[in-house]
Amino acid sequence: MPVGLPLPTELLPVEGIRLNAVAAGIRYPDRKDLVLIEIADGSKVAGVFTRNAFCAAPVIVSRQHLLQAAPRYLLINSGNANAGTGTQGMQMAERSCLAVAQAAGVEAKLVLPFSTGVIGEPLNVDAIEDALPDLINGLEEENWLAAAQAIMTTDTQPKGFSTALSLSTGSVHITGIAKGAGMIRPDMATMLAYIATDLEVDQGDLDHLHTEAVAASFNRVTVDGDTSTNDACMLMATGKSGVRLSNQADRHLFTETLISVYQKLAQALIRDGEGVTKFVEISVVNAQTQAEAADVAYTVAHSPLVKTALFASDPNWGRILAAVGRSGIADMDVGLINIYLDDVCIVEKGGRAQSYTEEQGQEIMDREEIRIQIDLGRGQEATSVWTTDLSHEYVTINAEYRT
Amino acid sequence: MPVGLPLPTELLPVEGIRLNAVAAGIRYPDRKDLVLIEIADGSKVAGVFTRNAFCAAPVIVSRQHLLQAAPRYLLINSGNANAGTGTQGMQMAERSCLAVAQAAGVEAKLVLPFSTGVIGEPLNVDAIEDALPDLINGLEEENWLAAAQAIMTTDTQPKGFSTALSLSTGSVHITGIAKGAGMIRPDMATMLAYIATDLEVDQGDLDHLHTEAVAASFNRVTVDGDTSTNDACMLMATGKSGVRLSNQADRHLFTETLISVYQKLAQALIRDGEGVTKFVEISVVNAQTQAEAADVAYTVAHSPLVKTALFASDPNWGRILAAVGRSGIADMDVGLINIYLDDVCIVEKGGRAQSYTEEQGQEIMDREEIRIQIDLGRGQEATSVWTTDLSHEYVTINAEYRT
Numbered sequence: 001m002p003v004g005l006p007l008p009t010e011l012l013p014v015e016g017i018r019l020n021a022v023a024a025g026i027r028y029p030d031r032k033d034l035v036l037i038e039i040a041d042g043s044k045v046a047g048v049f050t051r052n053a054f055c056a057a058p059v060i061v062s063r064q065h066l067l068q069a070a071p072r073y074l075l076i077n078s079g080n081a082n083a084g085t086g087t088q089g090m091q092m093a094e095r096s097c098l099a100v101a102q103a104a105g106v107e108a109k110l111v112l113p114f115s116t117g118v119i120g121e122p123l124n125v126d127a128i129e130d131a132l133p134d135l136i137n138g139l140e141e142e143n144w145l146a147a148a149q150a151i152m153t154t155d156t157q158p159k160g161f162s163t164a165l166s167l168s169t170g171s172v173h174i175t176g177i178a179k180g181a182g183m184i185r186p187d188m189a190t191m192l193a194y195i196a197t198d199l200e201v202d203q204g205d206l207d208h209l210h211t212e213a214v215a216a217s218f219n220r221v222t223v224d225g226d227t228s229t230n231d232a233c234m235l236m237a238t239g240k241s242g243v244r245l246s247n248q249a250d251r252h253l254f255t256e257t258l259i260s261v262y263q264k265l266a267q268a269l270i271r272d273g274e275g276v277t278k279f280v281e282i283s284v285v286n287a288q289t290q291a292e293a294a295d296v297a298y299t300v301a302h303s304p305l306v307k308t309a310l311f312a313s314d315p316n317w318g319r320i321l322a323a324v325g326r327s328g329i330a331d332m333d334v335g336l337i338n339i340y341l342d343d344v345c346i347v348e349k350g351g352r353a354q355s356y357t358e359e360q361g362q363e364i365m366d367r368e369e370i371r372i373q374i375d376l377g378r379g380q381e382a383t384s385v386w387t388t389d390l391s392h393e394y395v396t397i398n399a400e401y402r403t
Numbered sequence: 404m405p406v407g408l409p410l411p412t413e414l415l416p417v418e419g420i421r422l423n424a425v426a427a428g429i430r431y432p433d434r435k436d437l438v439l440i441e442i443a444d445g446s447k448v449a450g451v452f453t454r455n456a457f458c459a460a461p462v463i464v465s466r467q468h469l470l471q472a473a474p475r476y477l478l479i480n481s482g483n484a485n486a487g488t489g490t491q492g493m494q495m496a497e498r499s500c501l502a503v504a505q506a507a508g509v510e511a512k513l514v515l516p517f518s519t520g521v522i523g524e525p526l527n528v529d530a531i532e533d534a535l536p537d538l539i540n541g542l543e544e545e546n547w548l549a550a551a552q553a554i555m556t557t558d559t560q561p562k563g564f565s566t567a568l569s570l571s572t573g574s575v576h577i578t579g580i581a582k583g584a585g586m587i588r589p590d591m592a593t594m595l596a597y598i599a600t601d602l603e604v605d606q607g608d609l610d611h612l613h614t615e616a617v618a619a620s621f622n623r624v625t626v627d628g629d630t631s632t633n634d635a636c637m638l639m640a641t642g643k644s645g646v647r648l649s650n651q652a653d654r655h656l657f658t659e660t661l662i663s664v665y666q667k668l669a670q671a672l673i674r675d676g677e678g679v680t681k682f683v684e685i686s687v688v689n690a691q692t693q694a695e696a697a698d699v700a701y702t703v704a705h706s707p708l709v710k711t712a713l714f715a716s717d718p719n720w721g722r723i724l725a726a727v728g729r730s731g732i733a734d735m736d737v738g739l740i741n742i743y744l745d746d747v748c749i750v751e752k753g754g755r756a757q758s759y760t761e762e763q764g765q766e767i768m769d770r771e772e773i774r775i776q777i778d779l780g781r782g783q784e785a786t787s788v789w790t791t792d793l794s795h796e797y798v799t800i801n802a803e804y805r806t
Contacts, residue, residue: 053735054728054753084721086754119721120755229725304707304793308801318487318522322632325457332456350457351489352523390707395795398708399715 001156003279003368005271008160011144012173014196016040016238018139021150024131026124027079027117032150034128036100036135037074037194043238044203045071046210047112050231056083057093058113059230065097065109070203072110073100074234076192077128078151078179079117083229092123099129103136116153116179116192116230148177151192154397155179159268161261167250170243172199174258178265180231191218193233193265199254200239209258210235217262221270221386222301270386275394278310280387281371288379292329296374297385299327307390310370315361317346324374336377341370404559406682406771408674411563414547415576417599419443419641421542424553427534429527430482430520435553437531439503439538440477440597446641447606448474449613450515453634459486460496461516462633468500468512473606475513476503477637479595480531481554481582482520486632495526502532506539519582519595519633520556551580554595557800558582562671568660570653573646575602577661581668583634594621596636596668602657603642612661613638620665624673624789625704673789678797681713683790684774691782695732699777700788702730710793713773718764720749727777739780744773 017039024034039045047066049059065071075096082089097111104111115123148158162175180191201209214233245251271279282301287293300306303323309316320339325332339347341364346356364370388394420442427437442448450469452462468474478499485492500514507514518526551561565578583594604612617636648654674682685704690696703709706726712719723742728735742750744767749759767773791797 052725052728053732054724054737081721084724084750084754086752089754119719119725229721229728304797305801308798311798312802314802316522318484318632321457321487322455322522325455325632329456334457347487349489351487351492390798392795392798394707395711395714395793395798398711399717 002272003276005157005159005268008145008148008158010162011148011160011177012162012164012175013141013144014173014175014238015141015198015240016043017196017236018141019143019147020135020138020140021143021146022131022135022138024077024127026077026127032146033078034131034135035076035147035150036139037076037147038139039072039074039236040238040240041072043070043236044201044206046207046235048210048214048233050229052229054084054229056081056115056229057085057089058082058115059232060090061093061097062112062114062232065112068109071112072106073104074112074114074194075100075128076114076151077117077123078153080115080121080123081117081119081230082115082123084120085122088122092125095125096123096128099125099132103132114192114230114232116151119229144175144177148179151177151179153179154274156272159265159272161264161268163257163261165254165257167243167245167254169246170241172197172241172243172254174261176261176265178269180269191231191233191269193218194236195234195261195265196236196238197258198238198241200242200244201237205245206235206237209255212255213259213262216259217266220384221266222298267386270388273388274397275391276388277368277391278389279369280310280389281384282387283371283373283382283384285373285375285382286379287376287381290381290383292376292379293381293383294385296324296327296329296376297383299323300372300374301385301387304390307388310365310389311391313362313365315341315346315358315365317352317361320372320374321347329376332376333378338375338377340373340375341365405675406679408560408562408671411548411551411561413565414551414563414580415565415567415578416544416547417576417578417641418544418601418643419446420599420639421544422546422550423538423541423543424546424549425534425538425541427480427530429480429530435549436481437534437538438479438550438553439542440479440550441542442475442477442639443641443643444475446473446639447604447609449610449638451613451617451636453632455632457487457632459484459518459632460488460492461485461518462635463493464496464500465515465517465635468515471512474515475509476507477515477517477597478503478531479517479554480520480526481556483518483524483526484520484522484633485518485526487523488525491525495528498528499526499531502528502535506535517595517633517635519554522632547578547580550597551582554580554582556582557677558675560675562668562675564664564667564671566660566664568657570646570648570657572649573644575600575644575646575657577664579664579668581672583672594634594636594672596621597639598637598664598668599639599641600661601641601644603645603647604640608648609638609640612658615658616662616665619662620669623787624669625701670789673791676791677800678794679791680771680794681792682772683713683792684787685790686774686776686785686787688776688778688785689782690779690784690786693784693786695779695782696784696786697788699727699730699732699779700786702726703775703777704788704790707793710791713768713792714794716765716768718744718749718761718768720755720764723775723777724750732779735779736781741778741780743776743778744768
């Protein structure tokens with residue numbers, strides 16, 4: 001059961017973006033597993049991809065195509081990652097682009113392929129080709145929710161957020177969908193996300209907005225530290241509203257709103273994380289550098305002992321403290337460290353806080369949403385990451401995914 | 404159930420070492436939880452301790468005392484780690500040393516304290532003081548097995564190995580015991596190990612032997628990547644055999660044998676790892692550097708997705724490949740990488756091996772002991788680490804340890 005994650009209700013259409021999802025029978029017998037996103041001519045598109053050295057064929061092809069031109073079509077299949085599939089996998093990815101290109105009457109380089117699912121099995125491009133006519137015929141501006149559902153793998157529910165935003169020269173829409181529930185960690189791990197706006201914006205601005213928003217959202221979530229071969233996050237701006245960021249106030253408002261949509265999507269991945277029973281924010285403050293803050297936050301977020309204690313609702317601050325201690329920070333003075341569970345100080349100057357009672361800790365650990373704040377007391381930098389606990393359900397899901 | 408771990412049978416006495424274990428009621432009501440090891444005057448002792456910045460009070464005291472003189476007594480309690488206990492914890496550790504010193508008629512600096520168990524609760528030194536007369540009166544050379552049992556925490560069985568070794572000028576004994584089943588990883592994580600020999604050896608030689616043996620054994624095992632605040636590994640040489648390492652052949656034979664005892668103890672921690680159902684060797688070969696080989700080996704060994712696949716006996720080479728891909732090796736050419744399950748090539752040149760069949764992989768994954776070999780194809784260096792799978796039992800143990 002996801003933690004504090006409502007089902008998407010109204011996902012606003014974005015003028016210039018049409019979508020469709022069909023059941024192509026790629027892996028799942030009775031559900032939609034193939035999505036096409038059509039982007040109006042003249043749109044700008046920004047993308048970031050996994051940094052895993054073993055990136056999948058569709059990632060390689062998408063990167064190449066994106067360098068050549070602004071894409072017109074994004075083709076996404078769930079159920080098969082087309083990763084670890086060698087030369088044949090590259091051919092399959094190229095062939096799927098060509099099929100879309102021929103059916104839609106554009107060049108193949110204007111099609112970007114995305115795949116998510118099991119690694120190391122050949123992608124059934126015949127099934128994709130067979131499904132293309134229906135896929136293209138059904139393209140509609142209103143199909144965001146259907147697309148959100150069709151890109152799911154181990155997700156238990158679709159993820160999408162949408163907002164309308166009034167700027168000084170008019171209003172714009174921002175709508176985004178995402179999938180992913182495990183293998184999620186910084187540097188773009190197992191997740192796909194597609195965000196669109198009808199804002200009119202230059203390519204350089206769009207790239208900058210995208211990078212900034214990803215850094216503050218998808219690169220700050222982790223379920224298990226594993227990263228994927230396939231992940232991608234795309235931002236599309238169609239310009240169809242005719243509204244531009246004409247002053248600093250507009251720019252600030254749009255950036256904040258965009259980041260908020262990205263963060264809701266990123267946190268949705270965690271709220272629906274594999275086997276999740278807790279949604280946990282690990283916040284590190286007063287670090288010397290951002291990198292140091294992130295190292296501590298991720299060491300705590302990835303500690304199986306901290307995660308199993310969270311699952312057990314056990315206020316076991318000793319495990320948090322031990323994880324902080326092994327995070328590799330040079331010259332760490334443990335006597336400066338305070339740790340809080342929400343607003344309760346549990347560790348003071350490196351030891352159990354005098355004022356702390358087990359009952360206070362228990363009351364917080366029994367909640368579904370928990371914030372662990374670690375004050376290193378050695379600088380001014382801070383960062384937060386969002387993560388899950390480690391439950392029996394996580395083991396069950398990951399021990400049974402393929403079989 | 405431990406994997407391939409026999410119960411210790413004959414643990415040879417080491418002349419100059421006497422031990423005893425009693426039930427002091429520190430945490431466990433009905434079992435021995437306090438051990439004293441007496442080391443004959445004139446012995447040499449080498450020690451290594453956790454590198455976790457949050458090291459426990461007994462570690463701080465043991466380090467200080469070991470710098471001042473060769474210890475005569477090692478006092479070990481299980482059930483309470485005396486970690487995260489601040490100034491009071493330091494006082495308790497010092498007081499326990501003083502109590503032993505007074506009862507045994509030596510200086511307090513000749514006593515080293517060791518604790519393992521729950522973090523952040525005050526150590527009951529009254530209970531230790533009450534138990535001391537019985538503890539000292541019962542010291543015997545034959546008590547190694549009782550000591551191995553009394554230092555256990557979540558271990559399911561005691562761990563000890565022993566060997567008699569013929570050198571050119573006589574024979575010596577090596578006997579060692581260890582505890583630890585989780586929080587085990589390099590740099591001395593939650594484990595305690597005590598190894599003794601009656602060899603006559605200089606302090607410098609002993610330190611060198613100890614460091615070399617630890618590097619090849621305890622620093623190459625990992626259950627969950629978590630490290631402890633309390634770990635220590637001590638090597639004692641009493642000299643009572645009168646046998647020295649008088650030539651290169653003797654030195655070589657003794658070193659190899661000592662490393663073998665350390666490796667058996669280290670692997671015993673993994674074979675009895677929390678919730679273990681598989682004993683797994685991750686071997687990385689043809690790396691550019693030892694550090695690079697270790698980075699890849701540990702990234703794979705710590706991957707929850709690899710570990711849950713091992714639990715499921717699922718030959719999911721895609722997860723191994725994805726973990727290798729995120730291990731942070733600069734300029735990794737995935738086209739050079741081969742991966743083997745035992746002797747079956749599963750990944751060839753970065754993709755699924757042509758010759759590989761799922762049945763071959765399944766046959767190996769169904770075994771209790773599995774070797775994953777990763778050939779990076781970019782150098783001459785190699786290393787191995789030993790680890791476990793990630794099972795439901797692991798979650799159960801760690802979600803219920805305190806409650």
